[in-house]
Amino acid sequence: MKELNQLSNLKWYKIIVLFIICMMASGIIISPAPIFSIQKMIQLLFTVTISIVFFIYPKKETFMFKGILIYLIAGYFYSLFLLYPETTLNFVFITVLPCIAIAFFHKKIYYSIGIVNLIGGYGIFAYIYFIDQGERFPYFLEDYWGNIINFTACQFIFFFVFFITNSRTEKLKLYYEQIQRTERLKNTGQLAAAVAHEIRNPITVVKGFLQFYEEDQLIPMKSKQHFQLMLDELDLAEKVISDFLSLAKPNTEKTPVSNVNDTVHSVVELLSSYASANNIIFSLSIHDNINVHCSKVEMKQLLVNFIKNAIEATDKKDGIIKISTELHESKLHLLIEDNGIGMDNEEIEKIGTPFYSLKSNGTGLGLMICYNIIENYNGSIKFSSEKGKGTKVTIQFQIAR
Template sequence: MLESLLINFFFLLVPVLIYLIFFEYRSFTYNKFIIFVFAAITMVLCMVFPIKLEIGYIVDMRYIPFLIFALYVGYRYTFLLYIVLNITRFIIGNEGFLQSLAFSTIILFVVPLCHQWFIKQPPKKRILCAIIVSMSTTIFYDLTLIAFIHALDREYWTLVVHTLFTHALVMAVIMILIEKIIANHMARDLLFQSERIDVVSHLAASVAHEIRNPLTVTNGFLQLLGKSQTITEEEKMYIEYSLIELKRAEGIVSEFLAFSRPQSENMVYSNLEAETEYIKNIMTPFANMHDVQIQSSVRNTLKLRYDKNQIQQCLINLFKNAIEAMRDTGGTLTIDVSEEKRAVVVKITDTGIGMTKEEITQLGRPYYSTKKEGTGLGMLMVYSTIRKLNGKIKVESEKGKGTTFSFTIPTS
């Protein structure tokens, strides 16, 4: 029995290690397919090589990959896994196929309901949730067997206890490994993001001020030249084009300057209420142009120390992006400032065009923008500002429904 148990555990463990070594760096969509293949193979192997007990019962761990997949992925691929499970069980034959079909059908319809809630939880809660789900399904399955087993002796209840403990332990080990992979992936992304921001920050500090001065001088001379009475209309048109491009260049330089270190003369100690109200007031005319309503709520008593100019520029960039995402249809822009334990939470929500998961993963990268005319520096500045405050950023979006951009800043 111990040998069969270790073999089943081996079937569950190896795919996790293979994924970690060979497939961790693949894209999200490709990863989901690979995970499905691994889960299906693991599930089939657990059924083909079950744990045969001396008292005559046969158990396996087929539902551990099935449950994990349902919790992390949801209905779409889980339905395919459900088909693989029951086809394999039908081919294996023997008694119990109908019970297995009914039980797996219940899991298919119930467990993926927790998917959206599950993926939003912190790692420790996800591990605990998976263990509870595994134990609950094991208990439910054992209780359903009562209808088919007439003599429930001590050996049966001993089997139930051992099965329950084994499933919980194996689920805990696999979930810890999975969450470790996820944590490593997030840490690597954060490291890359920090390196990108540092590069841009150094570039901004060394170049931006030097570029701005000649741009200002050139702008002034072009304006004077445009007032000359001796140039033709065509030449005036060229000057206007030059001024437009200079203005755009100055805007890019201004965005670079926002990456500089916080200035002592701009530091304040506040709960963000004044900045929220100020940004709402100056962005309202721009919002009205695009039929966007701005709603704000400040329910925060905690105070932070921050560079006022940088926070204001950060909020302006987020407001501007949100409004531009709703410029064709109008909508509502909501900013909510609240407190959570010892941290300030800011959520900016729009009802605009939304983004795909791939687009969300690209946010904060230099020169990446979802807008054709965008430079990506505005969002990079947002990530840089929040990083300086040791904050964490989270983006939730759905195509056609809108985006919620939230960041959490600790007070100490």
């Protein structure tokens, strides 16, 4: 999701960027170095490059641009430190560099710049101690080891702040996603309850007359050639309505229990011929005698849906679908992993939305029903995927003791 899409955010971003550019330009103007000195030329080069990236960034909020921006800023701070050794504040900028990376809330960017900054900081200390020996940076040697300890402590404090903040942000993101999904299911269920019965009645009448006329010998075969197509389409419409009604139907029965091992093997046996026809093999690693809170029928529905999707997404000759379980305290994680076409982040975010499907003939309701089943049993579903490499589905169940 792009953070700067909103007009108010973009407005504040531009104000802050203009302020930063003005400060950088002021630094060039008030610098004691001669106008055409190497110091000012390097400083000007960084200022212009960073300014350009700042203005392009709102249109290209990608991982690459975030990385380019943070590393340009890092290069700017390090160059200021080396070009103007008399300004002690420049090392403070290097010390707090990871704070800028925290603002992006991107783990890879933060960890990479954190490691680079640690190496760069220790490199500076080594240079001052062994090569410079206090000639350009005498204030460092006054408390050499104290400076090293303070620098290291700051890096770990920033790491701790990022780790805690990022963990909470991810939990909040997951929480809001669950709320949105629950609200979506609720709205879909209300819609289903309101219109499904009214639609099903005329469909049943039309379907009955079509079947009656199809068997009528007085009607020429030429006139009946499209009857089966119409019946198939009516069957599809009835299936969509049934799927909608299953979302609207409340779960009033006592929480049932099913054996994971038995159910998985049953579904794999059911779909083995379909998998073989597509040159796909199964690899199973399932715990024995583990029961979870989920009815056997609904668990079969879940597994058939996910495994069938995995088969249809795998078009390789050496296709393999791995099904395994992991125990996490009172929870069981059921993993279904394929080496198929995979999905990008945008496609993953849309999964579970009514009528969104990556299959040409799909309705998108199958996965929505799976989400509904899992949420009824206080479980969760997580997708991780990469284009061209495959998809992994992690279904979390509560273990029945």
